[in-house]
Amino acid sequence: MTALWFETALLPTGWAERVRMEIADGMFLVVKSGVNPEPGDARHGIAIPGLCNVHSHAFQRGMAGLSEHRGAPETNGGDDDFWSWREVMYRFLDRLHPEDIEAITGLAYAEMLQSGYTRVGEFHYLHNAPDGSRYDDPAETATRVVAAAETTGIGLTLLPVFYAHSDFGGMPPKPGQCRFLSDLDGFAVLLSASAPLLREGDIMGVAPHSLRAVTADELAALLVMRQDGPVHIHAAEQVKEVEASIAWSGARPVEWLLDHAKVDARWCLIHATHLTEAETDALARSGAVAGLCPVTEANLGDGIFPAERYLAAGGAIGTGTDSNILIDAAGELRMIEYSQRLAHRARNVLATPGTSTGARLFRAALDGGAQALGIAPGIVAGAPADIVALDPAHDALVERKGDLLLDGWIFAGGAACIDSVWSGGRRTVADGRHVRADEIAARYRRTIAKLLAT
Numbered sequence: 001m002t003a004l005w006f007e008t009a010l011l012p013t014g015w016a017e018r019v020r021m022e023i024a025d026g027m028f029l030v031v032k033s034g035v036n037p038e039p040g041d042a043r044h045g046i047a048i049p050g051l052c053n054v055h056s057h058a059f060q061r062g063m064a065g066l067s068e069h070r071g072a073p074e075t076n077g078g079d080d081d082f083w084s085w086r087e088v089m090y091r092f093l094d095r096l097h098p099e100d101i102e103a104i105t106g107l108a109y110a111e112m113l114q115s116g117y118t119r120v121g122e123f124h125y126l127h128n129a130p131d132g133s134r135y136d137d138p139a140e141t142a143t144r145v146v147a148a149a150e151t152t153g154i155g156l157t158l159l160p161v162f163y164a165h166s167d168f169g170g171m172p173p174k175p176g177q178c179r180f181l182s183d184l185d186g187f188a189v190l191l192s193a194s195a196p197l198l199r200e201g202d203i204m205g206v207a208p209h210s211l212r213a214v215t216a217d218e219l220a221a222l223l224v225m226r227q228d229g230p231v232h233i234h235a236a237e238q239v240k241e242v243e244a245s246i247a248w249s250g251a252r253p254v255e256w257l258l259d260h261a262k263v264d265a266r267w268c269l270i271h272a273t274h275l276t277e278a279e280t281d282a283l284a285r286s287g288a289v290a291g292l293c294p295v296t297e298a299n300l301g302d303g304i305f306p307a308e309r310y311l312a313a314g315g316a317i318g319t320g321t322d323s324n325i326l327i328d329a330a331g332e333l334r335m336i337e338y339s340q341r342l343a344h345r346a347r348n349v350l351a352t353p354g355t356s357t358g359a360r361l362f363r364a365a366l367d368g369g370a371q372a373l374g375i376a377p378g379i380v381a382g383a384p385a386d387i388v389a390l391d392p393a394h395d396a397l398v399e400r401k402g403d404l405l406l407d408g409w410i411f412a413g414g415a416a417c418i419d420s421v422w423s424g425g426r427r428t429v430a431d432g433r434h435v436r437a438d439e440i441a442a443r444y445r446r447t448i449a450k451l452l453a454t
Helices: 058-063 082-093 098-115 140-152 184-197 216-225 239-249 253-260 277-286 294-299 307-312 329-344 357-373 403-417 437-453
Strands: 002-011 014-024 027-032 042-049 051-056 117-124 155-162 231-235 267-271 289-292 316-319 387-390 418-423 426-430
Touching: 042 403, 042 418, 051 098, 051 267, 051 289, 051 316, 051 357, 058 082, 058 098, 058 437, 098 117, 098 140, 098 329, 098 403, 098 418, 098 426, 098 437, 117 140, 117 357, 117 418, 140 155, 140 184, 155 184, 184 216, 231 253, 239 253, 253 277, 277 307, 289 357, 294 329, 307 316, 307 329, 316 329, 316 357, 329 357, 329 403, 357 403, 387 403, 403 418
Parallel strands: 002 042, 051 117, 117 155, 231 267, 267 289, 289 316
Antiparallel strands: 002 014, 014 027, 042 387, 387 418, 418 426
């Protein structure tokens, strides 16, 4: 058993002082407030619950910064957007072998822990060899994802992705997509091979990639194939996608899903950027989570999610790092609010009157993220022991109490405020660095040197 004592901690009931936690088998056994530390307790300053990263393509961490050159005039008219970025991504992944995926994923997961994410939803679609053939072990690349999670200690919700088509209506896939592709029979084999890989506390869901990549019949079959666990899908990230959906079905992507797929609390719609007011309200009523990835959405020029209306309607949100261009849990929360400030030319848009913006964002992402990844949230007996310890001596936190600590972390300090992290009761970060940071970073650097030399 591990025993920790904190000067202050954010519990489901609010901020509490002098909090003692007993942890065993990765779970909180006892959480008591208003008590003194006992002999042998490890003592720390500020405890907040770890956040869930609802959407990651971990291998893309290796190409961060490699797509920031504007295209030539003869390429897409010299304009860059999501679709031109996607071509860069296709060229990068053609170089990746399973050991490369594991090394890159390890760095991404270590950085997530250092920034305050204690569980990741890995939207895992890189299944096949570079020529599109299956590996002898159909779960070869899933094995590498789980190995990276074990090395780093992050909690994992594995979301194997079904991807079969290039566009709405079952259009044939393109050559650059060959590493993603499955048919329904092959995908069933992949799920069966992936399930035994999971560690204690890991969860598996299913991820139909998008309505571009999955037909209506295939989507229905996937929901029968996997009747429990989270369901994640990309939806309405790009205007072009919305237009193509209307041309195919007469309905927008989120509109179609809400009308045809029985979207409920199991579901997480990733991005959902381009919504009408009616879609926004209906998605909020459905109980599903909107998986927002604002740093990636800004990097790709996707657009701004209607967060003010959606949260006011009672909608659930989680945050994700998606392309992993820059991994920072506080940064994702901050970008949600800042995008609203830019859109509305106002401040503290997402806070309710008289309340903290940081607290509103954090609590929404904590609850919605846990729902999206299939776990119980918060520092409470029976929940996974996922804790982020903030340093009360950091300049952004000094002499602050209560929700001002969340405001200071999210808007003024970021990851530099984090001293320690526990994921499933395992201490993964100490003094602001992952406990295996040097080893993980060295392997990553060797991998990237090899990839970029070819």
